Structures are given as structure tokens and as C-alpha cells.
Amino acid sequence: MVGGSVVEAWWRSFRNSPGQKSIGPLQNDRERRDMMAAGAAAGLSAAFGAPVGGTLMSLEEGTSFWSSSLMWKVFFCAAIAFPTFNAGKNIQFTKSTNDSDSVDSKSIYFFGKFNETAYYFSYSEFPVLILFGIFGGVLGALFVNLNYRLSILRMKYIVSNRKKLLESVFVATFVTTSSLISMVLFENCQPKIKINSSNVIQVCCR
Incomplete structure (x- = not known):
């Protein structure tokens, strides 16, 4: 993109x-x-x-x-x-009887092979899914409204370039610090036997 x-x-x-x-x-x-x-x-x-x-x-x-x-x-x-x-x-040029080209339709990113087992949903699960959709829509509308109000406050009080720079530094520092603290407080360790290249391992294991 x-x-x-x-x-x-x-x-x-x-x-x-x-x-x-x-x-x-x-x-x-x-x-x-x-x-x-x-x-x-x-x-x-x-x-x-x-x-x-x-x-x-x-x-x-x-x-x-x-x-x-x-x-x-x-x-x-x-x-x-x-x-x-x-x-x-x-496009791969293959040496076949008609010397035709073969085109692979995969995208540039491959997410691996998923389980081919079919999973079926029952009608009793639809009300729960509808509630999840309504809940997500309400949260989305609330977020948009809060973001709108926050944008108005920022336009009113954060006007100079110096304040904008300080705001960016503060937000970046706050997010980075919160991420580091959360990695230390909430451990997500795994035994070495289960470790492989496709797993993301938490950095602060004891």
C-alpha cells in the first residue's frame, strides 16, 4: 500500500x-x-x-x-x-506438449495452509453474532464521537508547532513505555520444546 x-x-x-x-x-x-x-x-x-x-x-x-x-x-x-x-x-515457461505458460494465482504473501476441516454454524449462534455486531457498531460510533471531540480540543489548544512537536513526543513516549511495561507484567512464555520460527515469544521470560 x-x-x-x-x-x-x-x-x-x-x-x-x-x-x-x-x-x-x-x-x-x-x-x-x-x-x-x-x-x-x-x-x-x-x-x-x-x-x-x-x-x-x-x-x-x-x-x-x-x-x-x-x-x-x-x-x-x-x-x-x-x-x-x-x-x-x-509466469512460468513450462516445456509441455503445447509449450503453454502456467500462471500461479497466489498473492505475494502466503499465510500457510489452513485446516481443511469444515466448520458449520448452527442457527442458535446467529443471535450471539448479531449482538457482537451491534456491540461493535456502538463502540465504533463511540470511538468516532470521542475522536471528533478530541480533534476539536486539539485544534483549539495545540496550535503552535512547538506544542504539536511536544504532543507527538509525549504520545510516542507514552505508547512505547506502556508497551514495555505490559511485556514485563504480562508474561507469555512457552516451553522450549514448543518454540519454532513461526511463534512470537515474549521477551521477558524468567
């Missing part, structure tokens, strides 16, 4: 390139903003093989302005990015 945005921003900032005249009409802040949103979606789509996920992630994280027209542009870019990247990465 970050790589797609960086490549797009670098290319459009390279004004002395031979193709500068062809992209001249796109050299404005609005088009740059939209193109970076498309680049973010394309990067995630290529990495995980998820064009729809890339579009939604761009909407959630990487876009300050959104419209229906931009949504289709971003989705089209994400939909083209995955097969293009996949074809360039995974």
Missing part, C-alpha cells in the same frame, strides 16, 4: 522526465491526491490479491476526499494491478 503511493508520488513529481508533457494535465493537487489513493489501493491489491480490499483500505486509511467517480477509478486501478503484478511475477 505504501509502496504504491510512493511510486505514484515519485513518478508524478519527476517533472523532467520524457513523459512530462503527456501527464501535464495531471500535475495538480487534486489529481495527485486521487492518484495516490489509487496507488495505495493498487499496492494492497497486488500484495494480497484483493482488489475490493485495496479499494476499501484506500477509503479507510489513505484518502482524504472520496466520491463515487473516484471509487470506480480506484477500484479499476486495483483490479488491474493484481493480475498485472501476478502475471509478471508468477
